[in-house]
Amino acid sequence: MAAGGSYFYKGSDLIHDYGCSKCEENDLNTEAQHFCPDCEHYLCDKCDGIHGEYFKKHVVYGRGEIQKWAGFSIDKCDQHGKELEDHCDDHQELCCSVCVALNHRLCSSISHLPDLAKGFLQTTEFKQLPAAVDKIKSRLYKLTNSRMNYQASLRDSYENIIVIIKALRDEINQILDTLEERTVEQLDSIMKDLEKSIKDDLEICSYMDDQLSIMIEKLQHMAYKKETSSFIGFMKCQSKLSEASDDCLVN
Template sequence: MDRCVQHGKELEVHCDDHQELCCSVCVALNHRLCSSIIHLPDLARGFLKTTEFKQLPAAVDKMRSRLDELKNDCMKDQASLKDSYKNIIAEIKALRKEINQILDELEKKTVKQLDNMMDDLEKSIKDDLETCVHMDDQLKTMIEKLQQITGKNKETNSYIGFRVCQSKLSEANSLVQEIRQKEGMKFKSDESVLPFLRNLNSLGTVENPNSISVYKAQSSSLYKVRIKEDKYKCHIAGICELYVGGKNDLYLYTTDGRLVKKIYEDKSKYITVCRCAVSPDGERIYVTNPTAFKLITLDTSGQVLSTVEDPDLKQPTGLCVSPGGHVFVCGCISNTVVQVDPQGRRKLATLARETDGMCLPQSVWFIEKTSTLIVGQEDEDNITVLKLC
């Protein structure tokens, strides 16, 4: 019988409310008010005959296969990274031939920048590879132990092993998605090198696509948008186009207005889908859930990848994603605009508050070229323009 990691007691019951396997101490401390506590032997009775249990080995095999593919990709990325490094060095050398000796010091700075990033990315790939190997070993060990369970408590122990294995599969799936999203490095040469040579600090910048800039507000301005024909105060509720959302659903349409499919649904509360936006690569869909105070990130099939909850994001409404992948969200009743990381896992910064003129913000748009944030607010005739830095 497996034991509780926190208390060392045997796992005895399953809590439906929290979807947890618990010991007696856990129940006494954390689950006294839960409505459904079921003893594991009762819950596991007949479990070995269920389709879900019988399909677990196949699910593990499929995940291990995905991990094998990911390990192979990681090893290919190591070779590709070195090729990228050589190619960038060649670009730097080619540019170097067109200019004079004043570039010697600039070249050293640029190559040093490249070397530092090379080290960081090589370490990142090495860490990813080690994590994949470790995850693969864990899944292999877990499924072997599960298939070797015997004795009078076989059903109960098999159920426990099944739940633990399912949790590990979920962790492995998150790992696969996280590593898949990473990219290699690129070099962007400065087109003004020759005419402005003496004013430069480097030959260019080596970019890491996995990093994201965190902004802060530099200034704020208010602009009236109400026109003479408007009979009532303006309710500025949107500043872009994307997927189509209902109160509880998210739909995919073609550009000519034809419904393709429903990709997400949440009927748990009155309004669970308020606004939506899409990442530049089209792989992530961001949805605001104002009644649950959450920003939800989905994949293109509608599976929830991550959620963000934060005191500065109460009743999230409007949101936008810039071409560079920066994500901005309005907190309506918290009177805030926050920046969230591209994976939709955490808040990076609170850019504007009530003291900056925020009053029930409903919509937001970011002009990346000028680092300008435009915010529309409920029942207001004005828009607020924030200059970021």
């Protein structure tokens, strides 16, 4: 594909997807590189330069925006941009010369559009076309309104569900906060009771340890001196040992 567009006489077998409209008027076969929707002309680089000098305000689309080329003219091929000239009866398709050459060469019946169009303006089918279009447009309008109303309803439902979810989340959070507060209060009370119990046990153990140390020390000093005093001391020591066992060593 030549960027500048090469010139060939129309009789050439070279087929372009889009041919330059101005060159075709001069019986030349040149590949188009641009399209002007205002003029509905396909232009090669040379013709685009001339066109730009005369129509400075026209917006021209290049090959990089080729998706914008088609669909501007009712009698032009959407695929190739050429005049629609034939109808493939096998495929029921409108065709330009490029369509016929590329896609319909083996088709059994190709009709010339001017022949098919003779007297068509007077047919009932053509005369009823505006009413048929209006009927479809009315159905499309109703369908559009129905879909828009459904979309609005869907949006309202979505927003209502979001509100419900957030309210439920707030309620759950409030329940969890209350549960946490009560649980912490109970744990604080249990912890306080346990710490007091441990403190009391430590104090008792310390007191018993001191008492036993004092008693055994006194008992050892009076041993073999006074049997009665030693016996009394022994009995008291045994009593303290039993008390210590009950109070401190129960666990």
